[in-house]
Amino acid sequence: MKPLDHSRIPDASGSSAPIISVAGLSKTYASGFQALRRIDLEIRRGEIFALLGPNGAGKTTLISIICGIVNPSTGTVTADGHDIIRDYRPARTKIGLVPQELTTDAFETVWATVNFSRGLFGKPANPAYIESILKDLSLWEKKDTKIMALSGGMKRRVMIAKALSHEPNILFLDEPTAGVDVELRRDMWNMVRKLRENGVTIILTTHYIEEAEEMADRIGVINKGEIVLVEDKHVLMQKLGKKQLTLHLQSPLTALPSGLQSESLQLSPDGTELVYTFDTQSDETGIATLLRRLNEHGIDFKDLRTSESSLEDIFVSLVRGRS
Amino acid sequence: MNIYGIKAIYLFEMERTWRTLMQSIASPVLSTSLYFIVFGSAIGSRMANIDGVSYGAFIVPGLIMLSLLTESISNASFGIYMPKFTGTIYEILSAPISAVETVIGYVGAAATKSVIIGTIILVTARLFVDFSIQHPVWMVAFLLLTAITFSLFGFIIGVWADSFQKLQVIPLMIVTPLAFLGGSFYSINMLPPFWQKIALLNPVVYLVSGFRWSFYGVSDVDVGISLGMTFLFMLICLAAVWWIFRTGYKIKA
Numbered sequence: 001m002k003p004l005d006h007s008r009i010p011d012a013s014g015s016s017a018p019i020i021s022v023a024g025l026s027k028t029y030a031s032g033f034q035a036l037r038r039i040d041l042e043i044r045r046g047e048i049f050a051l052l053g054p055n056g057a058g059k060t061t062l063i064s065i066i067c068g069i070v071n072p073s074t075g076t077v078t079a080d081g082h083d084i085i086r087d088y089r090p091a092r093t094k095i096g097l098v099p100q101e102l103t104t105d106a107f108e109t110v111w112a113t114v115n116f117s118r119g120l121f122g123k124p125a126n127p128a129y130i131e132s133i134l135k136d137l138s139l140w141e142k143k144d145t146k147i148m149a150l151s152g153g154m155k156r157r158v159m160i161a162k163a164l165s166h167e168p169n170i171l172f173l174d175e176p177t178a179g180v181d182v183e184l185r186r187d188m189w190n191m192v193r194k195l196r197e198n199g200v201t202i203i204l205t206t207h208y209i210e211e212a213e214e215m216a217d218r219i220g221v222i223n224k225g226e227i228v229l230v231e232d233k234h235v236l237m238q239k240l241g242k243k244q245l246t247l248h249l250q251s252p253l254t255a256l257p258s259g260l261q262s263e264s265l266q267l268s269p270d271g272t273e274l275v276y277t278f279d280t281q282s283d284e285t286g287i288a289t290l291l292r293r294l295n296e297h298g299i300d301f302k303d304l305r306t307s308e309s310s311l312e313d314i315f316v317s318l319v320r321g322r323s
Numbered sequence: 324m325n326i327y328g329i330k331a332i333y334l335f336e337m338e339r340t341w342r343t344l345m346q347s348i349a350s351p352v353l354s355t356s357l358y359f360i361v362f363g364s365a366i367g368s369r370m371a372n373i374d375g376v377s378y379g380a381f382i383v384p385g386l387i388m389l390s391l392l393t394e395s396i397s398n399a400s401f402g403i404y405m406p407k408f409t410g411t412i413y414e415i416l417s418a419p420i421s422a423v424e425t426v427i428g429y430v431g432a433a434a435t436k437s438v439i440i441g442t443i444i445l446v447t448a449r450l451f452v453d454f455s456i457q458h459p460v461w462m463v464a465f466l467l468l469t470a471i472t473f474s475l476f477g478f479i480i481g482v483w484a485d486s487f488q489k490l491q492v493i494p495l496m497i498v499t500p501l502a503f504l505g506g507s508f509y510s511i512n513m514l515p516p517f518w519q520k521i522a523l524l525n526p527v528v529y530l531v532s533g534f535r536w537s538f539y540g541v542s543d544v545d546v547g548i549s550l551g552m553t554f555l556f557m558l559i560c561l562a563a564v565w566w567i568f569r570t571g572y573k574i575k576a
């Protein structure tokens with residue numbers, strides 16, 4: 001897993017104004033369910049922003065409001081400086097959406113449906129451009145196939161092609177890799193990277209946290225309709241990340257010697273491993289002390305490794321902490 | 324104005340028409356031909372002329388209206404119901420297209436289709452009976468006005484319906500009876516005086532009467548009133564559509 005090079009994030013306009021600005025956004029559905037509670041969020045131009053949250057946290061509602069599918073109860077949203085309600089035409093022209101559900105027509109051909117989308121978004125026909133999208137998404141051979149004859153993965157590609165058909169500079173991907181095979185997932189992330197290089201801002205939601213960890217520049221966590229945290233991915237990992245030192249023991253222990261007992265030191269159930277958890281932020285990790293004391297107790301180890309907690313661990317602890 | 328958007332919806336809907344050519348055009352033509360054979364030739368040959376028009380010719384405008392009404396409603400209601408049903412409406416809602424433009428696309432396509440069917444039935448009718456059209460301009464005007472009005476009405480039904488059953492219930496339970504009782508097959512002057520008054524509450528009476536006037540110059544009700552009532556019904560439908568998009572009724576949470 002290669003870390004992203006942050007110096008390459010393009011800033012097409014040269015301005016630092018956010019491309020999407022959400023202020024005081026709330027949504028209460030007719031059923032009385034409050035899906036969003038006063039959300040404030042800014043998406044930076046040209047970034048890949050990952051929105052994480054458990055099922056029912058409000059991710060799709062938030063995206064649906066920004067894209068014009070759901071009416072907000074209170075609050076405002078601007079997309080590239082245009083209010084999404086007062087100024088909906090320029091705002092929506094900038095936005096492409098790949099929704100979570102595979103909702104496509106059945107009897108249309110791939111070519112017809114993608115061209116339909118482009119027209120719907122007010123753009124004159126451009127067969128050469130549509131051809132290039134279909135080729136990028138490995139759909140070109142299927143262009144005359146009816147959508148109902150396509151596999152789920154192919155349908156997903158069609159939905160992406162539709163979302164890109166009007167050349168948006170903001171792209172929403174709502175759970176784009178749910179139920180998608182490895183190959184398509186890889187293609188999709190290559191495409192996302194390519195889009196970002198061309199200055200497209202990408203906002204995605206995902207359940208595969210490792211994807212957010214790999215792809216995103218910044219991460220927002222939403223839970224119960226509230227933004228819990230928005231942070232640069234690396235800062236987040238550093239700030240909340242814990243490291244673990246695992247020692248493989250020469251000979252198994254039945255219990256920790258009383259002198260070594262501490263909250264941060266755990267013996268594995270089979271007694272062959274000691275796991276020491278420490279905070280990367282503190283100056284004193286305590287590793288030296290631990291090793292010295294192990295030595296004092298005559299505990300030898302044959303190997304050791306350290307591991308960083310993943311975004312998933314961080315996410316789980318955040319969401320659990322709030323609920 | 325998002326002209327490309329209107330065009331995209333319109334062509335998408337027309338594409339559906341061509342794709343389902345057999346059921347969209349062949350079946351109304353077939354059923355109308357049956358009406359002509361049964362009512363026009365078999366029964367009509369034993370009927371007296373009505374207002375100086377032979378019975379076979381008399382029912383031509385009514386039959387065209389009958390198809391125009393049912394086709395307009397079913398085309399338009401199906402056109403907007405399907406994206407709601409499959410979920411593809413997300414794309415319409417997220418597109419930079421206004422409510423007016425969306426309605427022009429859907430209703431325009433539905434009305435176009437029913438005008439095509441109306442014209443085909445008119446031509447088919449000519450094979451069975453002899454008739455003349457005294458006011459062709461008014462005939463076209465009534466044809467278009469009715470197609471647009473009832474396509475709007477169909478659009479409303481399509482938005483309102485949340486199941487295939489509901490999609491069928493209004494055309495079946497309300498529109499078909501109104502159309503049959505609207506004087507397609509008889510002059511309402513043939514009814515007893517009391518039922519004549521009741522019949523005047525039926526909007527279809529004005530459509531059929533006005534349309535028949537454009538053929539033969541005779542009508543049950545004054546042609547101006549016919550035109551006025553058709554416009555009134557169109558305004559009611561337009562107001563309902565405006566309200567639907569204003570409130571997001573059943574299309575936008």
